[in-house]
Amino acid sequence: MSAASDHLDLFFQWEVRTWSRAYPLWRQALQRLPGRDGQALALGERDGGLSLMLAEHGLTTVCSDLRGPTDRARELHRSMGWQEAITYETIDALAIPKPDASFDVVALKSMLGALSTPDRQSQALLEAHRVLKPGGVLLWAENLAGTILHQWLRRRFVAWEHYWRYLHLPQDLSLFAPFEQVEVRTTGLLANLGRTERQRDALARLDAVVCPWTPSGWHTVAYGVAVK
Numbered sequence: 001m002s003a004a005s006d007h008l009d010l011f012f013q014w015e016v017r018t019w020s021r022a023y024p025l026w027r028q029a030l031q032r033l034p035g036r037d038g039q040a041l042a043l044g045e046r047d048g049g050l051s052l053m054l055a056e057h058g059l060t061t062v063c064s065d066l067r068g069p070t071d072r073a074r075e076l077h078r079s080m081g082w083q084e085a086i087t088y089e090t091i092d093a094l095a096i097p098k099p100d101a102s103f104d105v106v107a108l109k110s111m112l113g114a115l116s117t118p119d120r121q122s123q124a125l126l127e128a129h130r131v132l133k134p135g136g137v138l139l140w141a142e143n144l145a146g147t148i149l150h151q152w153l154r155r156r157f158v159a160w161e162h163y164w165r166y167l168h169l170p171q172d173l174s175l176f177a178p179f180e181q182v183e184v185r186t187t188g189l190l191a192n193l194g195r196t197e198r199q200r201d202a203l204a205r206l207d208a209v210v211c212p213w214t215p216s217g218w219h220t221v222a223y224g225v226a227v228k
Contacts, residue, residue, distance in 0.1 A: 007080075008020040010049055010052055010076065011023070011049045011050060013049045014197065015191060015194075015197070015200050016197070016201070017200070017205065018191045018200070018204045018221055019110075019221060021185075021187045022141045022185075022224075023053075025183065025223065026053075026139045026223075028225075029139060029225045030054075030105070030139075033104055033105070034135075037060070038058065038059045038060070038105065039061075039062075039105075040054040040059035040060070040061040040104060040107065041061070041062045041064065042054060042062065042063050042107045043064055043065075043091065043093045043096075043111055043128070044064075044066070044093060044108050045069050046070055046073065047069070047072045048063050048069055048070070048073025048076050049109075050108075051063035051073065052080060052082060052086075054107060055077070055085040055086050056080075056082065060086075061085060061086045061087075062086075062087055062089055062091075063077075063087065063088050063089070064089045064091035065091070066090070066092055066093070068089070093108070093111065093115075094120060094123050094124055094127060096127045096128075096130070098131045099131070100130055100131065103131050103133065103136060104132075104133055104137070105132075105136060105137055105138075105139060106128040106131065106132055106137075106138050107139040108128070108138075109140070110143055111124075111142075112124060112165075112175075113164045113165055113166055113167070114160075114163070115165065116163050116165050118175065121165065121175055122175050125138075125175050126178055129178040129179060129228055132228040133228070135227065136227075137227050137228070138179065138225070138226040140224060140225075142167050142221070142222055142223070143164070143167065143220065143221060144166055144169065144186065144188075144220050144222050145167070145168050146188075146189075146218060146219065146220040167222060168217075169184070169186065169216060169222060179227060180228060181226065181227040182224060182225075182226045182227075183224050184224040185222070185223055185224060186219040186221065186222050186223075187207065187211055187219055187221050187223070188220035189214060189219055189220065190204075190206055190207050191207050191220075
């Protein structure tokens with residue numbers, strides 16, 4: 001395990017045990033990148049967790065969000081000593097103001113759902129594909145619709161439910177059609193029902209046993225690596 005793996009709570013920030021199951025797959029993709037001085041773009045960053053992860057893997061990183069990253073992101077990066085490797089920009093994922101083939105890595109987590117429609121989600125992934133170099137990788141993790149119970153509870157208790165579009169697999173794999181290769185995994189079932197981070201962590205431990213034996217259509221998180 002690398003030193004970076006000690007910082008999963010800083011990278012993933014909420015429902016950490018569930019979402020951080022993406023990290024081993026992402027780490028493998030990052031370790032396969034050729035050479036040094038790689039460039040990365042983190043989209044929808046808000047508090048800067050993925051930007052920290054990318055910097056710790058040796059990438060010069062643009063930390064971006066639609067309304068700009070928060071002060072909390074800047075403080076996190078300063079406290080970990082990576083402020084020199086990270087810059088901050090206000091970026092709309094639907095129209096990334098960067099030239100074609102600018103980045104070795106683009107990363108996003110729980111961002112596509114906020115775009116509300118399949119067309120907007122597809123546009124964001126087209127933009128991510130455009131700014132990646134040939135052979136570059138998209139590291140992604142997104143919310144899935146889950147079971148009928150998950151959907152019912154969200155309608156009752158989640159403030160952003162009215163505009164959020166949860167992914168459905170396998171049909172939404174078509175969103176990743178521009179990419180040459182896509183590896184997808186799913187996780188999460190009970191942890192999403194926890195009301196506190198401590199409860200979610202405990203339930204995620206149970207999910208590690210339960211998820212391999214349940215249909216992927218029941219799961220609440222999809223993650224993967226897409227290669228240009």
